[in-house]
Structure formats: C-alpha cells, structure tokens
Amino acid sequence: MSDTGQGTGTAWGDAAPRELHLAAGLAAALVDEASVAGDEEVCGLLVGRRETDQSRVARTVACTNAAPEGRRQTRFEIDPRCLIEEERVARGSGEEVVGFYHSHPAGDPIPSPVDRTYMGLWPGMVWVIVGARALAMRGRVRAWSFDPGREVVPREVRIESARGESGMAERPITRDP
Numbered sequence: 001m002s003d004t005g006q007g008t009g010t011a012w013g014d015a016a017p018r019e020l021h022l023a024a025g026l027a028a029a030l031v032d033e034a035s036v037a038g039d040e041e042v043c044g045l046l047v048g049r050r051e052t053d054q055s056r057v058a059r060t061v062a063c064t065n066a067a068p069e070g071r072r073q074t075r076f077e078i079d080p081r082c083l084i085e086e087e088r089v090a091r092g093s094g095e096e097v098v099g100f101y102h103s104h105p106a107g108d109p110i111p112s113p114v115d116r117t118y119m120g121l122w123p124g125m126v127w128v129i130v131g132a133r134a135l136a137m138r139g140r141v142r143a144w145s146f147d148p149g150r151e152v153v154p155r156e157v158r159i160e161s162a163r164g165e166s167g168m169a170e171r172p173i174t175r176d177p
Contacts, residue, residue, distance in 0.1 A: 015124060016153075017051070019054040019155065020143045020155055022141075022159055023159075024159050024162070025162070030060060030130050033062060033103075037103065040065065041065055041072055041105060043065050043102040044100070045063060045082065046100065047096070047098065048095055049095060050096065055098040055099065055126055058095060060101065063083070064079040076102045097125075098126060101129070101141075102129060103130040104130070106132055109141060111127070111152050116146075126143050127143065127144045129143075
C-alpha cells in the first residue's frame with residue numbers, strides 16, 4: 001500500500017479492535033482469490049462496521065495490486081482509486097473500511113518488515129494476511145494491527161457460519177513475528 005495513512009472513516013487513528021468477525025464465505029473467498037493469483041500477492045479492502053473492540057466484515061473488495069509488475073510476488077500496493085471509490089460508496093451507509101487484506105504466496109501469514117511499515121501508517125486498521133500455508137490448508141487466515149506503544153500485534157479472527165455461529169479460526173501467534 002502506498003498511502004500515507006490519511007485514513008478511512010473514523011478508524012485509522014483509533015486503537016484497533018481485538019477481534020475480527022468474518023463470515024465463513026468471505027474467509028473462503030479470500031483464500032480462493034489468493035489461490036487463483038498464484039505467485040502474485042492479492043490485496044483488497046475489508047468493509048463493515050467497527051464496534052468497541054471488534055470489527056465485523058460485511059464484505060471484501062478486491063483491488064488491483066498496483067505494485068510494479070516484477071515485484072508483485074513479494075509486494076502489494078492497493079490501487080488508491082479502489083480505496084477512494086469504496087469510501088464514496090460506504091459514505092452514509094453505516095459501513096466503513098475497517099481493514100485491508102493481502103496474501104503471502106510463498107510465505108507465512110506473518111507481517112513482513114514492509115507490512116509493518118504500512119501498518120504503522122494506518123493504526124486502528126485490521127490487516128488480514130493469507131499465507132502459503134493457508135492456501136495449502138484451505139482456509140486459515142491471520143489478522144494483525146498496529147497499536148502505538150506495542151507495535152504489530154496479532155488479532156483474533158472469528159469465522160462465523162451463515163447461522164451466526166462463531167468459532168476461532170486460529171489463535172493469534174504469540175511469538176514475535
């Protein structure tokens with residue numbers, strides 16, 4: 001992402017929610033999108049509602065990876081037009097961009113040094129990463145955020161069924177990534 005953290009909605013300067021609620025179908029769609037892209041990173045927006053210590057994702061918006069063509073295997077840049085358009089669409093709806101997602105086609109769903117830099121520019125946002133292991137296991141995703149004073153911290157991802165049942169997709173990693 002190449003933005004300077006000028007934020008979306010009210011979330012960008014606030015503390016990030018501890019939990020991310022994601023419908024099972026949306027989680028599966030993220031993994032499928034990453035699988036289809038092969039060795040290039042995919043990226044997009046998480047749109048929904050932000051509550052006190054949780055964000056509920058209502059939908060995802062795939063964005064073009066605007067990174068230079070030869071670098072897309074290890075880098076992503078969300079096309080700023082995608083973010084601007086989605087903020088326009090969400091205006092007045094009660095929804096907002098609550099986070100971002102991208103894939104690590106050849107690695108684990110752990111923030112890289114570049115990811116950490118981007119997270120620091122967008123505190124309060126949740127970052128979902130789909131890693132190569134998640135692709136092999138068909139469905140595991142991890143979420144992270146930047147908390148001033150604590151740096152990058154893992155967040156719980158709760159996958160919800162269509163019946164509203166919730167389960168932890170994966171416990172946050174507790175080791176220093």
